[in-house]
Amino acid sequence: MLDKRSPVPIYYQLEELIKSSIEEGKLLPGDSIPSEREYAELYDVSRMTVRQAITNLVHQGYLYRIKGKGTFIQNQKIEQRLQGLTSFSEEMKSRGFSPSTELLQFQIKKADELILHELQLEGPQEIYHLKRLRLADFVPMALETVCLPTLLLPNVTENIARGSLYSYVEDELHLQIDYATQEIEATVANAEESELLKIPKGSPTLTIKRICYLENGVAFESAKTVFRGDRYKFTVDVKRI
Incomplete structure (x- = not known):
């Protein structure tokens, strides 16, 4: 009362x-x-x-x-901490959700200059170009575009792309993922994002651009992920320096 x-x-x-x-x-x-x-x-x-x-x-x-x-x-927001590097699948499972992936695009193509720079490649080089809709309990949560170097990560298939890429890298290829650099930006949903994420066009979204590295310092992933602003929030602990 x-x-x-x-x-x-x-x-x-x-x-x-x-x-x-x-x-x-x-x-x-x-x-x-x-x-x-x-x-x-x-x-x-x-x-x-x-x-x-x-x-x-x-x-x-x-x-x-x-x-x-x-x-x-409102559906309560998923709180994701930015201290550790986890995959979408790992994050959702840790919160009791069932993760799944809808593979929207799977291509092998030549990397453009930006991707060559981000993945530290000397061209010309081919990459896997993936577009994936990430879901939790069958609810669209994020739209992800991923570029991977084919020479470093051979034999990626559509079936692998529907699962956890980080698990494939570590468990199948026996490579150790170490760290990532990330940029977070407040954005709004465009027409495609609106349709796929089931939110009105112009809705708030959070976009993370990430370059992920192996323990030897080699970049193996360039990714852009657009998260629903109504379902996600990110937290980070900061210390005065």
């Missing part, structure tokens, strides 16, 4: 009350919440107070509004 004698603002108390109901599973993704009027009458507060609490939860990603229909519980 709300404590009107508390120095904590009423809107914040209501915000935390709704948030707790979501986190405890009392309100499930897709459920509608009571209207502003119903909340105002239930807790004897102003509709403006209710509106502020709900708006804050929309901005935080707990709720979403549909014009003319109401406010609903």
Whole structure:
């Protein structure tokens, strides 16, 4: 219940009350919440107070509004830490999801100048060019474009490309993956991303560009992954230097 004698603002108390109901599973993704009027009458507060609490939860990603229909519980975001280097499959399994991959494109072609530079190759060289839709419990989560050098990683097949490439590199080729450099950028979904990720065009997305290296310092992967902004958030610990 709300404590009107508390120095904590009423809107914040209501915000935390709704948030707790979501986190405890009392309100499930897709459920509608009571209207502003119903909340105002239930807790004897102003509709403006209710509106502020709900708006804050929309901005935080707990709720979403549909014009003319109401406010609903949002699917909770997957929190991915940036300290360690893990594959999509490893990350999803660690969080209790079943990962899968829809292979949209599989090509062997000549690397352009940018890819030659990123993979530290002297041209001309051929690469595998893959486009993959990554899913968790059959829900589209990310769209990934990957380039791999064919000389370093021989015999990559479409079947291998549908699974974990990192597992193939380490378990089948017995190469040790060491580290990656990553760039993270706030982006919006274009027409293709919107269609494949099942989100409205122009929706917020997070794009990570990654170059991944083996323990001997050789680059083996150039990848761009577009994550749904409504399902992902990235966290990192930083230390003052």
